[in-house]
Amino acid sequence: xxxxxxxxxxFIAALGLLILPLLLQSFGNAWVRIADMALLYVLLSLGLNIxxxxxxxxxxGYIAFFAIGAYTFGLLASPQLTDAFPAIAAMFPNGxxxxxxxxxxxxxxxxxxxxxxLGAPTLRLRGDYLAIVTLGFGEIIRVFMNNMDQPFNITNGxxxxxxxxxxxxxxxxxxxxxxxxxxxxxxxxxxxxxxLALVVxxxxxxxxxxxxxxxxxxMAIREDEIAAKAMGINTRNLKLLAFGMxxxxxxxxxxxxxxFQGFISPESFSLMExxxxxxxxxxxxxxxxxxxxxxxVLLSALxxxxxxxxxxxxxxxxxRLDASILRQLLIALAMIAVMLLRPRGLWPSPEHGxxxxxxxx
Amino acid sequence: xxxxxxxxxxxLVLGSMYxxxxxxxxxxxxxxxxxxxxxxxxxxxxxxxxxxxxxxxxESMPGTPGPVILVIALVIACVVAATLNFVIEKVxxxxxxNSPKLAPLITAIGMSTLLQTLAMIIWKPTxxxxxxxxxxxPIEIGGALISPTQVMILGFTAVSLAVLMWLVNYTKLGRAMxxxxxxxxxxxxxxxKPDFVISATxxxxxxxxxxxxxxxxxxxxxxQHAMGFLPGLKAFTAAVFGGIGNLAGAVVxxxxxxxxxxxxxxxxxxxxxxxxxxxxxxxxxxIVLIAMLTLRPSGLLGERVADRA
Numbered sequence: 001x002x003x004x005x006x007x008x009x010x011f012i013a014a015l016g017l018l019i020l021p022l023l024l025q026s027f028g029n030a031w032v033r034i035a036d037m038a039l040l041y042v043l044l045s046l047g048l049n050i051x052x053x054x055x056x057x058x059x060x061g062y063i064a065f066f067a068i069g070a071y072t073f074g075l076l077a078s079p080q081l082t083d084a085f086p087a088i089a090a091m092f093p094n095g096x097x098x099x100x101x102x103x104x105x106x107x108x109x110x111x112x113x114x115x116x117x118l119g120a121p122t123l124r125l126r127g128d129y130l131a132i133v134t135l136g137f138g139e140i141i142r143v144f145m146n147n148m149d150q151p152f153n154i155t156n157g158x159x160x161x162x163x164x165x166x167x168x169x170x171x172x173x174x175x176x177x178x179x180x181x182x183x184x185x186x187x188x189x190x191x192x193x194x195x196l197a198l199v200v201x202x203x204x205x206x207x208x209x210x211x212x213x214x215x216x217x218x219m220a221i222r223e224d225e226i227a228a229k230a231m232g233i234n235t236r237n238l239k240l241l242a243f244g245m246x247x248x249x250x251x252x253x254x255x256x257x258x259x260f261q262g263f264i265s266p267e268s269f270s271l272m273e274x275x276x277x278x279x280x281x282x283x284x285x286x287x288x289x290x291x292x293x294x295x296x297v298l299l300s301a302l303x304x305x306x307x308x309x310x311x312x313x314x315x316x317x318x319x320r321l322d323a324s325i326l327r328q329l330l331i332a333l334a335m336i337a338v339m340l341l342r343p344r345g346l347w348p349s350p351e352h353g354x355x356x357x358x359x360x361x
Numbered sequence: 362x363x364x365x366x367x368x369x370x371x372x373l374v375l376g377s378m379y380x381x382x383x384x385x386x387x388x389x390x391x392x393x394x395x396x397x398x399x400x401x402x403x404x405x406x407x408x409x410x411x412x413x414x415x416x417x418x419x420e421s422m423p424g425t426p427g428p429v430i431l432v433i434a435l436v437i438a439c440v441v442a443a444t445l446n447f448v449i450e451k452v453x454x455x456x457x458x459n460s461p462k463l464a465p466l467i468t469a470i471g472m473s474t475l476l477q478t479l480a481m482i483i484w485k486p487t488x489x490x491x492x493x494x495x496x497x498x499p500i501e502i503g504g505a506l507i508s509p510t511q512v513m514i515l516g517f518t519a520v521s522l523a524v525l526m527w528l529v530n531y532t533k534l535g536r537a538m539x540x541x542x543x544x545x546x547x548x549x550x551x552x553x554k555p556d557f558v559i560s561a562t563x564x565x566x567x568x569x570x571x572x573x574x575x576x577x578x579x580x581x582x583x584x585q586h587a588m589g590f591l592p593g594l595k596a597f598t599a600a601v602f603g604g605i606g607n608l609a610g611a612v613v614x615x616x617x618x619x620x621x622x623x624x625x626x627x628x629x630x631x632x633x634x635x636x637x638x639x640x641x642x643x644x645x646x647x648i649v650l651i652a653m654l655t656l657r658p659s660g661l662l663g664e665r666v667a668d669r670a
Contacts, residue, residue, distance in 0.1 A: 058463070121655040127462075128396055132601055133654055135594070136647030143644045271594075275398075275470045282463045325486075329478045335471030336453055343460035 016043035017196060021189040032188040036260060038301040039195035040253055044288070045280045045296035046202045047249025052278065053287030054215060055242035056222025056316030058131040060274050061118075061138025065247040067145060068114055069107040069254020071155065074264045076103050077165040084153040097165055104255050111251025123236055138274050145266040160265025167259050168192070175262075191260050198256070202249065206289055209245075218242055218289075279335045285345030294347050299334065303327040339348045363504035368627040369620065370502075374511045376579065376619020377518035381573035382596035383603070383611040384525065385566025391542040391551070391606035392562050393458065398469040399449055400570060401593015402476035403442050406654070407571025407590060408491075408578040409484050411438040415492055427494030439571045445476075446567030447560055455556070466596055473590075480586035488585045491578040514576045521572055522612060529608060542606065591643070595622075598650045604663020614661060621645055 017250050018111070024031040044066060051059045075081055076098040082089040090094065122133050149157030166175025174194070178185040209215045220228040229235050258264050276299060284295020304327065338346060382404055389397045411434035418430050442541035453472050457465040495513060499506040538547035541558045549555050577592060578584040596615060603614025626642035653660070 046624075058466075097539055104670035121651065125654055125658055128390075128605075129601065129654055129658060131396070131466075132597060133651050136598065136650050139594070140644045140647050143641060147640050269589075272474065275474075278463075279467050279470060282467045286461075325481055328474055329482075332471045332478055333533060336468045336475065339460075339468045339471070340453070340456055340462045343457055343464040 004339060021192040025186055025189055029186050031190050032186065032192055033138060034301055034304045036188055036191050036195055037304070038297050039192065039199050040257055040260070041126040041277075041280060041300040042199050042293050042296040043195065043202055043253040043256070043276055045284075045292050046199070046206050047246045047253065048277050049281050049289070049292045050206065050209070050218075050249070051242050051246035052281055053292065054210065054218040054222065055239060056218075057128065057239065057242060058278070059134045059243075059246070060131045060271075060278060061134035061136070061141075062246070062250060062277050063269045063271070063274040064138040065111040065115060065250030066254040066257065066273075067141055067266075068111045069251035069256075070258040070264045070269075071145060071161070071254070072107040072110050072251070073103050073258040074161040074164050074253035075154070076106070077259070078161050078163050080156055080161045081154075084156075100167055100169070104252060107251045107255040108248045109251075111254065112248040115243040115245075115247025115250075116240050118247075121239045123239055135271065135274070138269075138271060142266050142269050142271075145269070154354045155266075158266060160263060160267070161258075162263045164258050164264065166262065172318075174259075191256075195256060198252070203289060203293075210289070214241065222287075268285065279331075283335065283338050283345055285348035288345070288347060288349035291345050291347035291349065295345065298346075299331060302334070303330040306330055313329065364627060365624070366503055366505040368624045370505055370507050370511065372623030373616065374514050374619070375623055376599075376616035377515055378573050378577050378580070379592065379596045379599045379619055380571040380612045380615035381518060381521060381569045381576070382592060383600040384522075384546050384578070384608060385570050386597045387600040387603075387605055387608060387611040388538075388562050388566050390600070392538065392545075392559055393429050393454070393465075394462075395465050395469065397454075397566075398466070398598065399472035399476055400566065401408035401589035401591075401596070402480075403446050403449075403589070404570040404574035404577070404593060405480060405584075405586065405589030406476060407442040407481060407567075407582045408488075408572070408574030409586070410441045410571075411435060411575045412489055412491055412578065412584050413484075414438070415494070419492065431494045431575070435572065437573050438575055439568045442567040442571035442574070443564045446563045446570075450560060450563040455559075468481055477586050477590070480614075484586060486586055488583050491582050491584050493582065494579070507587045510576075510579050514580060517572060517576060521569060525569070525608070528565070530605075538562060592667060595646045598646050601660055602650060602653055604660030606661050607660070610660055610662035617661075618646055618649065621649055 020035060021032050024035060044062070047065075048059065048062045051057050051062070076096060082092060082096050091315060118134065118137050121129055127134060134232050145155045146158055148155040149159075155161065166173060168174070172178070172190075175187055175189045178190060217228065217233045220231065221234055221235055221238060225235055257268075280295040280299045281292050282295070283299060284293065285291025306326070342348075382400065385400050385403075386397060389395060393618060411431075414434040414437050415430055418425060449472055453468040454465050457468060493510070495509040497508065499508045500512070501507075511553065527535075529538060536549065537553040537558050538561070540553055541555050545555050545609070548558075555665070573592075574589070595618065599615035599618045600611045601614070603610030603612070605611075621626065622642055622645050625645045629641060
């Protein structure tokens with residue numbers, strides 16, 4: 001009976017997720033965009049959860065990998081490089097439009113490699129020291145993106161890269177709406193399905209990882225690194241693997257983000273974003289997949305939804321509470337309130353996590 | 362040579378501001394093992410409060426001499442910041458003292474965002490020009506220039522540090538603070554009230570941060586809601602650089618960081634043949650930090666901590 005209920009619930013949830021964009025579409029594409037962004041954040045949080053939740057390595061610069069993915073895609077599929085360097089323009093007379101099947105693995109690979117590179121010198125660090133180094137790394141990446149418009153214009157600096165290609169699948173252009181008969185599927189809805197597929201795929205990967213030998217080794221390291229080492233776990237390689245895997249997720253989401261937005265600038269990859277990502281993971285329940293997903297959806301979608309409802313409030317306060325300020329206010333209040341009321345997160349994992357539960361002072 | 366001297370002076374000024382902020386971080390970390398992310402924002406609140414007070418005083422009492430206004434604004438800013446930090450600790454950190462380690466960190470990040478947002482609502486998200494209250498003719502020392510504001514910054518920092526050292530090393534409160542940092546439970550058994558000590562630490566840290574905020578704003582002549590974030594981050598870097606939990610380490614780390622940043626920004630253009638400009642100065646702090654922690658993870662003056670038993 002219980003099993004049967006689970007299956008029914010699963011199908012209802014799956015159906016709901018599939019119909020969602022079609023429902024939202026009728027209210028306007030802005031609502032679908034919110035759902036898209038929420039899915040992207042879920043993807044990012046799942047990646048960060050590997051590092052923070054499974055391996056217990058507090059990474060406050062995770063957004064850097066997102067940025068690297070986004071810039072990899074942005075540079076290889078926009079007029080930026082051909083405009084800046086005549087030599088490249090000569091090589092690609094039709095403009096630089098690297099195919100999806102090349103760019104996405106490349107974005108994942110670059111981000112993963114950088115994750116390992118960052119992980120290598122920080123292996124000896126633990127806890128807060130690691131947090132601050134990763135935070136510094138994130139900031140370094142952002143400063144470079146911001147300033148690499150001189151002397152060669154590579155990233156176009158603070159102005160960012162625009163006119164990034166949308167995804168093309170087998171002749172399907174996701175930038176334009178799809179019309180079949182008198183049924184219309186907006187571009188944002190197609191992205192929704194793409195992101196949804198990725199999220200489902202990632203959840204499966206994460207779930208399998210968690211139960212695998214590698215996942216158990218990560219958790220052993222999280223609980224007690226010395227004991228794990230004594231048990232014959234190769235802590236160095238496994239930590240590097242955690243950094244690399246987490247970063248790969250970030251890189252892929254970054255490429256998705258660049259194509260979805262069509263525009264990227266260093267502003268999207270600020271430190272506050274990293275902090276909000278950590279907040280999503282911790283808020284939901286660190287190391288617990290449903291919790292992480294819940295946290296990501298709540299923190300990304302809810303403030304946006306409330307923002308639409310908040311019009312009257314804005315008038316009431318004489319324009320001081322504009323939409324973006326209100327969003328920030330809500331995120332901040334949610335972070336504080338949830339942690340105060342449920343320090344282990346909204347939906348914590350039922351077992352494990354002893355170090356995270358009662359860290360010794 | 363003149364350029365070098367000038368950069369050293371700028372570096373010292375920058376470093377002393379970092380030092381004031383770093384002390385707050387390091388004291389809090391020493392006692393409750395928390396990176397108080399909101400500390401930079403406390404500095405920002407100090408700066409913006411003083412800006413409001415200066416504006417009010419210049420309007421209502423036009424004849425008052427600049428330094429007097431500055432001192433009054435400074436005192437009020439300190440009081441406001443201290444109250445704020447006291448409340449923050451009580452509301453956001455105290456209930457979580459025995460929770461998972463990540464929980465207070467998240468509330469700290471939340472607090473930081475909250476304070477920035479509230480500042481945006483109260484003071485509007487614009488850059489405000491911070492009035493110059495001291496004479497602006499610079500003093501010349503061996504070919505380099507130092508403004509009276511910078512002299513004041515160095516002076517205030519020296520005095521604050523002296524007072525802090527006295528407080529920590531020679532008073533009963535200081536002894537209680539050191540004992541709590543060493544071991545809160547045993548300190549409790551010896552008659553120290555940990556809650557009181559922690560509150561005191563937050564108040565002292567906030568006062569230093571508010572001083573830093575006023576100095577920072579007068580030095581750069583501007584103030585706004587996001588001004589605390591980067592200096593706060595760098596100050597924390599400085600605290601880690603010097604060995605977190607160690608007061609002298611924080612000061613040494615901050616001054617060194619200030620010097621590295623300012624000298625680095627002055628020379629990076631020449632060294633790299635113009636490929637990298639002074640706009641990269643912000644990353645020096647982090648590169649130094651990463652190098653430092655890789656080579657000596659406990660910081661310059663930090664004790665080597667054995668792996669937990």
